[in-house]
Amino acid sequence: MAVSQERITVYNLADLKNTSDDAIPNYLNSLKFTQSHRLTDVRLSLGFSAFTLAAACFLWDYKFGFESTKLYTGVAVTIYTLLNGLLTYWIFYVEKGTIYEGTAPSGEKIKISTSTPKKTVPEYHLSIEIEPPKKAKGGKKESFVIIRPFTEWFDAAGHFVVAPFQGMLAQSISVVGKADPKRAAPPAGAVDQPPVYSPEMLAALADAQVSVVGSAAETATTGSDAAKKAAAKRRKA
Amino acid sequence: MFSSIGNPRQAAAQLMNFGLILSTAFMMWKGLSIITDSPSPIVVVLSGSMEPAFQRGDLLLLWNRNIQAETSVGEVVVYNVKDKDIPIVHRIVRKFGTGPNAKLLTKGDNNLSDDTELYAKGQDFLVRKDIIGSVVGFIPYVGYITIMLSEHPWLKTVMLGIMGLMVVLQRE
């Protein structure tokens, strides 16, 4: 699973963000983090109850006509507006781009929200909140921001490359590093430095026969051509 | 679009987003219905009987509440004739009496005679409850697309085809 099968358009910021967002829960859950679905579940129940209400309103309107169901329709429209308002509130003020909420094997609670605030700059902004386990007294809530270019883990053809992405997380977030010491090999705290690839990672990349176009290698290389060929092969298959 | 079927919550969220687009459109329409008290607050003009004011394809916004005054002569109303489904947009030219049982006669500005012949058998006048709204707002041409779709059914097929093609193309 070093390189994703799917290819995205690298010019589409939303695609870059969504693909990266999807990779975070996969990675953390594979490290035995327990994911909490509280935010998503509330959003889904708000959304689906609104939808169900609208469907019911559609049915009674279709069956009994407008005049005789006016009162119910009025009430339904009001409740629907409220539910939708709540949903919007939930998405913008409670979820705030949160894509992962869970507990690390070591007991810390972690919350990751992501955004791409600049429309023309392909940078991934991660806000991370870490809350120490309840039993550990004196522990402080920690929160920080990581800003990285997407080019670190997407190749020129639009393939998502897993190793540098997971490395980025493991090196920047102590809790993740603790759970995955292999990826966290370079010392954590290199948040604002250009990425450094560990020998293991480079080996993994070599195995995968793809190059990584990172901030250190902006120009296309023969390696990326190889990646294209590989991609073409996959598509033929 | 549904590339992440593997994750049930994500699939549910995508389904929800799609459903909410439909239901919000429907509920906005119903909300407008409730505010205007009209079962069909926006109608498309289908005939030329009100020309040159309204032409085929123009969009009319209706209001069906009597807050300040009763619906009276001079108002352009949309009404339904008993047992006929096609709503008609004409002007009230006579009103006899007051209240919900006032007798109303309508006529198209561009027609020579009044609507007596359009009404149901034995019906000489309309009453207030036959009316589904008075015209208050006007947007030209926008409704023509619905006329085209109903008159040329093949256009519907073409549009559905294009939409289908878009969904398929967007999966890449």
Next chain:
Amino acid sequence: MYSSLVRLQNTFGFFTTVIFVVAALIASTDFITPRAPVVSTLKTNSVQVVRGRPHYYSSKKEEYAVIKFSLEADLSSLFTWNTKQVFVYVTAEWPHTPSAIAAGNVTENQAVIWDQIITAPSSDHLANLGPAAMKKLRKSAAGKSIDPSRGKLIIKNQKPKYQITHPSSKIAETDNVVLKLHYNVQPWVGLLTWNQETDFFKWKKLKNGLSKKFALPAIKTKKTEGQKGSSK
């Protein structure tokens, strides 16, 4: 996602937004344009009540009134760049039931006796006219996109377009009848507006829109059959 189709979609979406915003702006200019319609004359010239068939398709004989009238009015301020047409109509209004007569409720019965579509030059081509009349109409406003002079009405001893009746078939010897001038401004886009009873910001109420009260006479007996088919 970032394909030509999506771009096409976005362009179309933006295009519609722009169109609707521009339309809303145009519609809102109606409110900043002053209106001051005035009627200088609205009076009856002759009033008759006849018993007969008011329409060619009338199934029964009934009483109907023929009201000839004169009208002078200046509605020129209603013509702006967003005016498509002004529909001018004169109604006869009268009370019929004893309670309405006692309360002086003139608006109990209303019937249009005459109407006229006045197109703005921008919508002349839509008018339902013969070729000769159309040519004359278009010539009258050649080179103009707005022609306020069309709002100046001088009509003398006008025969009514519609004979007024009542569902009870009785209309003779009715007191307290008035004529009232109304107008309906039809915009190219926006809100339809009618004559107002009160001032509304820059729009003044229609001055002098009512005639003096008059009475409908008793039935004129001669020539009852001669009216048959004379009107539509």
